[in-house]
Amino acid sequence: MIKPVYSKGKLAAKTGNEVMAEAMRQIEPDVVAAYPITPATEIVQIFSQFVADGKVKTEFVAVESEHSAMSATLAASAAGARAMTGTSSQGLCLMWEMLNIAAGLRLPVVMAEVNRAISAPLNIHGDQSDAMGARDTGWIQIYSENSQEAYDNMIQAVKIAEKAKLPAMVTTDGFIISHCMEVVETYPDEDVKKFIGEYKPERYLLDTKRPFTMGSIELQDYYFEHRWQLAQAMRDAKKIAVDVAADFAKTFGRQYDLYEKYKLDDAEIAIVVIGSTAGTAKVVVDELREKGVKAGLLKVRVFRPFPAQDIAKDLAKVKALAVLDRADSCSGTFAPLYSDIASALFANGITSAKVVNYVYGLGGREIAPNHIAEVYDTLGKIAAGTQKPSTDVNYINVRIK
């Protein structure tokens, strides 16, 4: 259970969706434009109730699709508003065109994104295929392990996005976090508002005294420079996310980093994972540690920007490493997280670790402690040299033959 860390904090049982809506109420953006989709529906549904009840002054725009939701949100942001939305899965897919535009126009839109499988086949349950599909759109991506993190990440995301001038999505695993009730510590409204501060954009379209054009055409001579700016902004966002986390820890007492190391410093075998499965894996790590196995875990929290150098440094001593992806790439080779971890290690000259890739949990398929224990067992054999590391993607808990 979550331990309270803030003197003025309040403990309450809330689902991931409820707590994300609560964060949005406290952030009180100027504009929210959204379209409902399972399992993210409740976030904007609860928030629209706050609007109807007069608890926030937000302008709520009920749109006819997610493409319109993102269009209206980014347009509100361009006009000078603090703007937010929420979606999941197919909704994020439909937003794809506008996701790129929000990033390209450098608009600090913040989105609550509930990770859900993508069609076909139709499936409403949790996996990270949706957000992984948007990993190169220029959006900051912050993944949450539980409801507390979802709440804290939402608050931090506003500040990170506005400093980096990049849009940011905060994700939770569909149903596993979005619909499960947990005890969460929330902070007083005024303290959250003080932490995020007032949004004062340098330039905004409703500034009639300094008119400008946004989104004009740029061909061979200028497009590349602006895309470089975008890529550089993402590189610069690492420090911003670290600074905001430090500020957050100073204010509310809860510590965050771009990624979390769990018993990793002396680990010989380790797993890298994103999201709620990190919680399950920590239990397995504890059990293995009791047996004297030097197991560890690295949980990626900020996936975009990807903290490649730091992660590589922290994985340098690991003998065998498994990267667990809750999304497949259908690339004929490895899944997204593995590809980034492997290139991070290689680029930083770390070739000592044997690194294997597992895809798990698609469409909400169960990932239990025994599945993770099996991975650690395999890693132990690879580290001892009694088993050769697989050179292709491995799958957990799927019937193949």
Add this chain to the structure above:
Amino acid sequence: MKKDENVKLTAAQLAIGGLVEAGTGEAFHTGSWRSDRPVWNKDKCINCLTCWISCPDSAIKTAQDEKKGTVVVGIDYDHCKGCGICARECPPKVAALHMEAEKK
């Protein structure tokens, strides 16, 4: 951000997100595209400003007159593309604008 045709700005010099200050269109002399030119007759003009509000290129030049208020003073040939909308919209009884072939 004004972009000189010859000097290309670097990523560090460019405004982020492709932001372009208003009014850069002034530097583009679209008048060179014209094949027909509108000719304005000051004596016939009643300053109804129908041409001014109809012009897609803001190429009808106006000024403030103490007695008459806003009046037409001519055509901005640097930017007029010669579409002919002004001549078409000018009230037929007034006919203060007509189109002529552009001299090459």
